[in-house]
Amino acid sequence: MLPGRLTVAARAARHSAIAAQIRTFKAPPATYSLDRNHRVVVVGGGAAGLSISHQLLRSGKFAPNDIAVIDPATWHDYQPGWTLVGAGLKTREQLRKPQAGLVNPKIKFYNHGVGSFSPKENFIMLGNGDKIGYEQLVVVPGISINYASIKGLPEALDATDSPVCSIYGYDTCDKVFGKIEKLRKGTALFTQPTGIIKCAGAPQKTMWLALDYWKKAGLYNPSGTSPVNITFATALRTMFGVPKYSDKLDELRKKRGVEGLFQHDLVAIDGNTATFAHPGGELKKQFDFLHVVPKMGPHEFVKKCDLANEAGFVDVDESTTRHKTFPNVWSVGDASNLPTSKTMAAITSQAPVLVRNLLQSLEGKKPDMAYDGYTSCPLVTEYGKVLLAEFKYGGVPKETFKTWFGVDQVVPRRIFYHMKKDFFPWVYEKFMVKGIWAGPKGLIK
Ligand code: UQ1
Numbered sequence: 001m002l003p004g005r006l007t008v009a010a011r012a013a014r015h016s017a018i019a020a021q022i023r024t025f026k027a028p029p030a031t032y033s034l035d036r037n038h039r040v041v042v043v044g045g046g047a048a049g050l051s052i053s054h055q056l057l058r059s060g061k062f063a064p065n066d067i068a069v070i071d072p073a074t075w076h077d078y079q080p081g082w083t084l085v086g087a088g089l090k091t092r093e094q095l096r097k098p099q100a101g102l103v104n105p106k107i108k109f110y111n112h113g114v115g116s117f118s119p120k121e122n123f124i125m126l127g128n129g130d131k132i133g134y135e136q137l138v139v140v141p142g143i144s145i146n147y148a149s150i151k152g153l154p155e156a157l158d159a160t161d162s163p164v165c166s167i168y169g170y171d172t173c174d175k176v177f178g179k180i181e182k183l184r185k186g187t188a189l190f191t192q193p194t195g196i197i198k199c200a201g202a203p204q205k206t207m208w209l210a211l212d213y214w215k216k217a218g219l220y221n222p223s224g225t226s227p228v229n230i231t232f233a234t235a236l237r238t239m240f241g242v243p244k245y246s247d248k249l250d251e252l253r254k255k256r257g258v259e260g261l262f263q264h265d266l267v268a269i270d271g272n273t274a275t276f277a278h279p280g281g282e283l284k285k286q287f288d289f290l291h292v293v294p295k296m297g298p299h300e301f302v303k304k305c306d307l308a309n310e311a312g313f314v315d316v317d318e319s320t321t322r323h324k325t326f327p328n329v330w331s332v333g334d335a336s337n338l339p340t341s342k343t344m345a346a347i348t349s350q351a352p353v354l355v356r357n358l359l360q361s362l363e364g365k366k367p368d369m370a371y372d373g374y375t376s377c378p379l380v381t382e383y384g385k386v387l388l389a390e391f392k393y394g395g396v397p398k399e400t401f402k403t404w405f406g407v408d409q410v411v412p413r414r415i416f417y418h419m420k421k422d423f424f425p426w427v428y429e430k431f432m433v434k435g436i437w438a439g440p441k442g443l444i445k
Helices: 008-023 047-058 079-086 151-160 169-183 202-214 241-253 344-363 401-404 416-433
Strands: 036-043 068-072 075-077 097-098 108-110 114-120 123-126 130-137 143-146 185-193 228-234 257-262 265-270 273-278 281-286 289-291 295-298 375-382 384-393
Touching: 036 047, 047 130, 047 344, 047 416, 068 130, 075 079, 079 169, 079 202, 079 416, 114 143, 130 273, 130 344, 169 202, 169 289, 185 202, 202 228, 202 289, 202 375, 241 375, 241 384, 344 375, 344 416, 375 416, 384 416
Parallel strands: 036 068, 036 130, 068 108, 185 228, 185 289, 228 257
Antiparallel strands: 075 097, 114 123, 123 130, 143 295, 265 273, 273 281, 375 384
């Protein structure tokens, strides 16, 4: 542990303390003075916040400092790459950049957290008490990982000698590959929790890559008698949310000899014992390796604000991305209630819709572009192969390469692997964060 870096356990505790502090904030007085005013304020400098703020800037309709981005982060991580870190294919350092350096100097960057929203009065209060006014507000801060939601998890992740690891955080993804390499025999457990998580395919991507690693090392085969045996324990009923891809993945699971525990939700870790809740009661399972996906949920400052629905997600129209009650508020991405799978690929389609509709709105016109729920999951099924799931609302496949070349994307392919490993990180850095990438629709002119 580097000096000054908080442990996962300490961070979980600090998170609750900050949340408690924020809850005690008083509503601002009726008369207030703003410290700064912008035409558009974007809360969040992640994939969505950077795409949207730069697409807005490139519209040519804004002067310097008309647009502001608010984010407390020091670093910006290419999170889709963390599965590759878990497989020893990339380093986490390769995937991060200083956050401030990614924001165009013509955009005002507030390197602060948000304390509270006042959507009726069109301002935001920063964590430092400053009030920032806006004409249009974009709320895209992502979701948070709740490590403490599984008993014993923060401590197990922090303990370097424990075989418990997770690709879901910068601090934890580094431990995964070392633990995969270290396992020579025994039970390897991979989990997926209940509730909404980002990139619902990632829990099994890590499993497929580890399986392939152990297979190549001669430690795993589907016979059930090899030194390593593998279990995928998921709180869901199926391998994946879309039947077309789920059937294929379940076929792979059976063919590869992986035990499937469905509707099993990891609730506690104690030494080498994992406890699962399932409809029939409780199951305790011993493990020699455990890859955990913690539960996730909206940030406290979003959950408790007037913009959130009951579940704590920003309550926007699923087609226009405009807030259902406050017409000058918009949201997409992980923090929104858009009923689709939360991925970076989804942002490529959501951002142009939000931007177009927000610009229309600034001109007093009606939103006229619709989001169809497009999202994608480049599902790594082994080293060198990816099944490129692409679908829209209702779990209906919408495959880019099927449309163009008649290629069925349910078949894991090498070309998709290179897109996942090399092309998407490149296009993200060179184009997407700069506001010129619309995913399957290509470059934005
Ligand atoms: C994409 O554009 C993108 O972002 C840069 C991803 O990154 C994680 C993706 O996974 C996908 C699927 C896209 C969509 C682009 C094409 C060309 C299918």
